Amino acid sequence: MNYRHAFHAGNFADVFKHVALLGLLDALRAKPSPFCYVDTHAARGIYDLRGDEAQRTGEYRDGVERLLLATDLPTALADYVARIRTFGVDDNGSLVRYPGSPLLAREMLREHDGAILCEVQPDEAAALRVALRGDARCAVHERDGYAALKALLPPAQKRGLVLIDPPFEAQGAEFETIQNALATAFTRWPNAIYAVWYPIKRRETIVPFHRWLAAHAGNADVLVAELLLHADNSPLRLAGCGLAIVNPPWRFDAALQAWLPTATSLLAGGDGSSRIDWLKSAA
Numbered sequence: 149m150n151y152r153h154a155f156h157a158g159n160f161a162d163v164f165k166h167v168a169l170l171g172l173l174d175a176l177r178a179k180p181s182p183f184c185y186v187d188t189h190a191a192r193g194i195y196d197l198r199g200d201e202a203q204r205t206g207e208y209r210d211g212v213e214r215l216l217l218a219t220d221l222p223t224a225l226a227d228y229v230a231r232i233r234t235f236g237v238d239d240n241g242s243l244v245r246y247p248g249s250p251l252l253a254r255e256m257l258r259e260h261d262g263a264i265l266c267e268v269q270p271d272e273a274a275a276l277r278v279a280l281r282g283d284a285r286c287a288v289h290e291r292d293g294y295a296a297l298k299a300l301l302p303p304a305q306k307r308g309l310v311l312i313d314p315p316f317e318a319q320g321a322e323f324e325t326i327q328n329a330l331a332t333a334f335t336r337w338p339n340a341i342y343a344v345w346y347p348i349k350r351r352e353t354i355v356p357f358h359r360w361l362a363a364h365a366g367n368a369d370v371l372v373a374e375l376l377l378h379a380d381n382s383p384l385r386l387a388g389c390g391l392a393i394v395n396p397p398w399r400f401d402a403a404l405q406a407w408l409p410t411a412t413s414l415l416a417g418g419d420g421s422s423r424i425d426w427l428k429s430a431a
Contacts, residue, residue, distance in 0.1 A: 153192075154192075155205050163411065166228060169252060182261050184308035184309075187249055190249065190250045191272050192271075194246070196244070215228070222406050235247040261285060266296045308341070323357040334394075368394050370392060371400060373423070375415065376412075401426070
C-alpha cells in the first residue's frame with residue numbers, strides 16, 4: 149500500500165467527511181448511554197500542513213482553508229471550523245496542522261465512551277499512538293481494519309459508529325472488500341451506524357455498491373450524501389466524494405441539508421453539486 153493521506157489532508161473530501169462525522173457523533177452524544185467509535189483506516193491522527201507532502205499538493209488550500217476564511221457559516225460548519233482552529237492554527241493565525249478522524253472523534257468522546265482505531269501501516273499506527281498517548285478510552289490496533297470488524301465487534305458499548313474510509317487504490321475491488329466486511333459486521337453489530345466514505349470518478353462504479361447496500365442492509369435505512377466538484381464522468385480525476393450511512397440518526401438528512409449546499413458552494417463554486425438521497429431496495 150503506497151497511499152499516504154498527508155498529501156491530501158484538509159482537502160475538500162476531508163472537510164465533507166469530517167463535518168458529517170462530527171454530526172454523527174453529536175447525535176450519539178445526545179443519549180446518555182455509552183457509545184463506541186470504530187475507525188477501520190485511522191491513519192496517523194494529525195498532519196503537518198507545513199510538511200513536504202501537504203505543500204507539494206496544496207490541497208488543503210482549496211479545502212479547509214476556504215472555510216476558515218468564510219463568514220456566516222451554518223452551525224455545523226462553524227463548529228467544524230472552531231475545532232480545526234483549536235487543533236491547527238498557530239499564534240499568527242496560520243493553519244499549520246490538520247486533525248484526522250481519530251483526533252476529531254476523540255474530542256467527542258465522553259468519559260464512558262470508547263474508540264477502536266485500526267491502522268495497518270506500522271509507521272502510521274505508531275504516530276497515532278503518540279497522538280493519543282495517555283487516553284485510555286482509545287485503543288489503537290495495528291491491523292487490517294476490515295478483519296477487525298469480524299474480530300472486534302461488537303464492542304462493550306451497545307451503541308456506536310463504524311467509519312470505513314479506505315484509500316481506494318483500486319476502486320472496484322475496494323467496494324467488494326467493503327461489502328464482504330459489512331456483511332459480517334451487520335450480523336455482529338446490527339444496530340450500529342455505519343458510514344462508508346467513497347471517491348467519485350465514474351458513476352457506474354458506485355451504482356452496484358449502492359444496490360448492494362440497499363439489498364443487504366436488512367431493515368436498516370441507508371442515506372447517501374455526495375459532494376461533487378464537477379461532473380462525474382472522468383476516470384482520470386476525482387470528481388467528488390460520497391458517504392453512505394447505514395442506520396443514520398433520526399432526521400440526519402435534514403441535518404446534512406442544513407450545511408452541505410453551503411459547503412459545496414465554498415469548495416466547488418458554480419461547477420459543483422451535491423445530493424442527499426435514501427437508497428431503496430429493488431425488491
